[in-house]
Amino acid sequence: MFAKGTKRKFSDPGEEPALGAELGPVVRPLSSTYSLQRQSLLDMSLIKLQLCHMLVEPNLCRSVLIANTVRQIQEEMTQDGTWQIMTQALAAAQCPADRLVATEVLCRPSEALAAAQKEEEEEEVVVAAAMEEDVDSEANPLSSSSFLPAPFGAEPGWEDEEDDSEDEDSEECPSDAEDVPDSRRGDQVFGTFEIKHPAPPPDPALEELFSDVDPSYYDLDTVLTGMQSTPKMGPYDLLDSLSPHAAPALSTGTSCRSDLNELDHIMEIIS
Amino acid sequence: MAGPGADMQWCFSQVKGAIDDDVAEADIISTVEFNHTGELLATGDKGGRVVIFQQEIENKNLPQFRSEYNVYSTFQSHEPEFDYLKSLEIEEKINKIRWLPQKNAAQFLLSTNDKTIKLWKISERDKRPEGYNLKEEDGRYKDPNSITALRVPVLIPMDLMVEASPRRVFSNAHTYHINSISVNSDNETYLSADDLRINLWNLEITDRSFNIVDIKPTNMEELTEVITAAEFHPLHCNTLVYSSSKGTIRLCDMRESALCDKHSKLFEEPEDPSNRSFFSEIISSISDVKFSHNGRYMMTRDYLSVKVWDLNMENRPVETYQVHEYLRSKLCSLYENDCIFDKFECCWNGNDSVVMTGSYNNFFRMFERSQRRDVTLEASRENSKPLQVLKPRKVCAGGKRKKDEISVDSLDFNKKILHTAWHPQENIIAVATTNNLYIFQDKVN
Numbered sequence: 001m002f003a004k005g006t007k008r009k010f011s012d013p014g015e016e017p018a019l020g021a022e023l024g025p026v027v028r029p030l031s032s033t034y035s036l037q038r039q040s041l042l043d044m045s046l047i048k049l050q051l052c053h054m055l056v057e058p059n060l061c062r063s064v065l066i067a068n069t070v071r072q073i074q075e076e077m078t079q080d081g082t083w084q085i086m087t088q089a090l091a092a093a094q095c096p097a098d099r100l101v102a103t104e105v106l107c108r109p110s111e112a113l114a115a116a117q118k119e120e121e122e123e124e125v126v127v128a129a130a131m132e133e134d135v136d137s138e139a140n141p142l143s144s145s146s147f148l149p150a151p152f153g154a155e156p157g158w159e160d161e162e163d164d165s166e167d168e169d170s171e172e173c174p175s176d177a178e179d180v181p182d183s184r185r186g187d188q189v190f191g192t193f194e195i196k197h198p199a200p201p202p203d204p205a206l207e208e209l210f211s212d213v214d215p216s217y218y219d220l221d222t223v224l225t226g227m228q229s230t231p232k233m234g235p236y237d238l239l240d241s242l243s244p245h246a247a248p249a250l251s252t253g254t255s256c257r258s259d260l261n262e263l264d265h266i267m268e269i270i271s
Numbered sequence: 272m273a274g275p276g277a278d279m280q281w282c283f284s285q286v287k288g289a290i291d292d293d294v295a296e297a298d299i300i301s302t303v304e305f306n307h308t309g310e311l312l313a314t315g316d317k318g319g320r321v322v323i324f325q326q327e328i329e330n331k332n333l334p335q336f337r338s339e340y341n342v343y344s345t346f347q348s349h350e351p352e353f354d355y356l357k358s359l360e361i362e363e364k365i366n367k368i369r370w371l372p373q374k375n376a377a378q379f380l381l382s383t384n385d386k387t388i389k390l391w392k393i394s395e396r397d398k399r400p401e402g403y404n405l406k407e408e409d410g411r412y413k414d415p416n417s418i419t420a421l422r423v424p425v426l427i428p429m430d431l432m433v434e435a436s437p438r439r440v441f442s443n444a445h446t447y448h449i450n451s452i453s454v455n456s457d458n459e460t461y462l463s464a465d466d467l468r469i470n471l472w473n474l475e476i477t478d479r480s481f482n483i484v485d486i487k488p489t490n491m492e493e494l495t496e497v498i499t500a501a502e503f504h505p506l507h508c509n510t511l512v513y514s515s516s517k518g519t520i521r522l523c524d525m526r527e528s529a530l531c532d533k534h535s536k537l538f539e540e541p542e543d544p545s546n547r548s549f550f551s552e553i554i555s556s557i558s559d560v561k562f563s564h565n566g567r568y569m570m571t572r573d574y575l576s577v578k579v580w581d582l583n584m585e586n587r588p589v590e591t592y593q594v595h596e597y598l599r600s601k602l603c604s605l606y607e608n609d610c611i612f613d614k615f616e617c618c619w620n621g622n623d624s625v626v627m628t629g630s631y632n633n634f635f636r637m638f639e640r641s642q643r644r645d646v647t648l649e650a651s652r653e654n655s656k657p658l659q660v661l662k663p664r665k666v667c668a669g670g671k672r673k674k675d676e677i678s679v680d681s682l683d684f685n686k687k688i689l690h691t692a693w694h695p696q697e698n699i700i701a702v703a704t705t706n707n708l709y710i711f712q713d714k715v716n
């Protein structure tokens with residue numbers, strides 16, 4: 001029925017209120033179904049913000065609407081307290097320090113390797129697959145690319161991997177996760193996206209739940225501003241992180257981006 | 272023009288475009304517009320081309336064959352460009368075409384892509400001069416000394432040639448993507464609107480435009496609302512409206528100040544709290560706004576409905592028509608496949624008694640305002656026999672599906688009718704599917 005062949009049905013009339021259905025202002029069931037659906041919607045929205053057309057400037061209206069939707073979800077999750085829990089769990093679940101560590105992982109003792117591998121499962125996933133594959137979200141909504149706020153503020157110039165993990169079992173070599181630069185720091189469109197460090201010891205259940213998560217995607221501000229000023233950075237970042245052999249064009253990327261920001265500004269003035 | 276009564280029937284008249292199921296991207300129709308008399312019908316496509324059809328005034332003796340539209344002119348309006356500073360392509364897709372009222376023998380229209388507006392002159396040539404005696408057969412000029420008399424050339428008829436030439440190019444005024452153009456009733460100026468700004472142009476002047484609306488925040492990170500459509504009032508040259516992605520319409524009076532950031536009127540319907548969901552804002556985003564011909568009303572299209580507003584009443588529309596309410600329970604899926612961002616247009620008939628808009632599965636809907644009657648029709652090759660009467664269609668939202676009904680799950684969301692147009696004087700409509708243009712007319716008995 002739908003263009004992308006989705007089998008996901010969020011709104012069976014017989015079930016509890018779905019995301020698209022009417023939700024009274026007060027009655028907001030925090031059932032796990034609702035939470036999972038909401039989480040899935042959040043993930044989907046974040047992918048959409050990243051997946052902009054590579055050659056043509058992305059549609060600003062669409063981006064703004066999606067970003068507003070994410071903000072709504074995030075606000076609701078903050079009210080629920082769910083947001084705090086999630087960000088803390090995620091912060092703990094992954095190496096809070098710089099991603100460069102990932103390349104050393106192979107040299108490290110095994111538990112570090114295991115920890116790093118858990119979070120580096122998203123490489124090589126074709127971006128298009130995120131949209132077109134039939135993700136069985138009801139079974140495991142978080143597998144469809146749950147992304148977390150980057151621990152930014154920590155490592156300027158580090159860009160996190162951006163792929164969503166369709167296949168939780170994909171054992172990608174952690175060294176494939178080359179970090180492509182993206183100055184996702186500081187700029188806070190949605191300020192509450194920032195993770196606070198240090199994090200409490202991870203709950204193993206939650207950790208497993210979020211194990212395949214990539215923290216970069218919740219960095220909405222950079223996504224949005226990136227798209228407006230340097231739209232091409234976003235998808236190329238994605239491409240770079242997709243390729244296992246992509247060289248980390250760290251500094252060039254960052255400076256390109258700020259240059260393009262400036263250029264954009266200048267163009268506006270002179271046009 | 273007779274108003275369409277309940278027993279008004281629509282017949283297939285013509286279909287233009289390739290029959291292939293395999294649609295070439297460049298052939299996707301992106302805009303449809305009748306001129307002010309209805310004699311000309313222009314379409315723009317994703318490949319940057321404009322095709323103009325002309326109504327043949329023939330067959331007056333056979334009233335059931337109301338005049339057909341045939342190709343009048345085809346030209347390449349816009350070419351793809353590359354923005355080197357941003358490393359981005361600028362699409363050649365024609366976003367909008369607007370005709371200028373005819374002043375002389377030639378026709379003029381404005382066509383725009385994301386960044387540049389062009390004024391095109393379409394003129395006819397059906398005579399050519401012949402009988403010069405100044406040149407040889409091969410075109411070389413004769414030796415002046417050999418010419419003893421001057422022969423005045425005579426205009427002789429030739430096959431009709433329609434020429435389109437770009438008369439003005441209005442560029443470099445929009446940082447964001449142009450979504451609307453609208454010619455002012457003064458016939459001297461027009462507006463162009465992008466996501467964040469609206470500019471006012473003089474048709475004669477291409478190197479200058481005035482910015483009249485600017486909603487760009489100082490800090491782009493605070494951006495939460497964009498302009499989605501804009502239009503000049505059909506009669507009052509100082510009045511314009513623009514709609515937003517948050518479902519509001521602002522009416523501005525250009526006499527108040529140079530920069531119309533402060534609206535004169537704000538039209539917004541309070542949200543129904545029982546319908547609130549994460550998708551509420553997205554489906555409230557207005558995709559099109561059109562004044563009625565008499566200038567008393569305006570119509571807006573959001574994802575699920577068409578609303579008619581009285582310009583004197585800001586707090587709610589006077590009429591709301593549900594286009595495809597059965598999609599409300601499918602919003603999450605439609606968000607996933609991006610259909611929720613589809614921008615449907617809407618249009619009035621000539622005497623403002625009926626409004627029309629498109630839907631999915633190549634369905635389109637008409638709402639008769641006074642009788643509160645509506646009908647769903649389909650544009651398809653199967654119903655394309657000459658003068659075949661269109662059968663009303665019905666979508667079954669749930670429960671038992673009756674015969675001839677189609678269930679929501681069977682709808683083809685790839686077949687969307689985004690662009691429709693109604694002849695300004697007659698009951699002739701142009702409906703664009705992905706790459707075909709259908710022309711329907713009412714059944715003349």
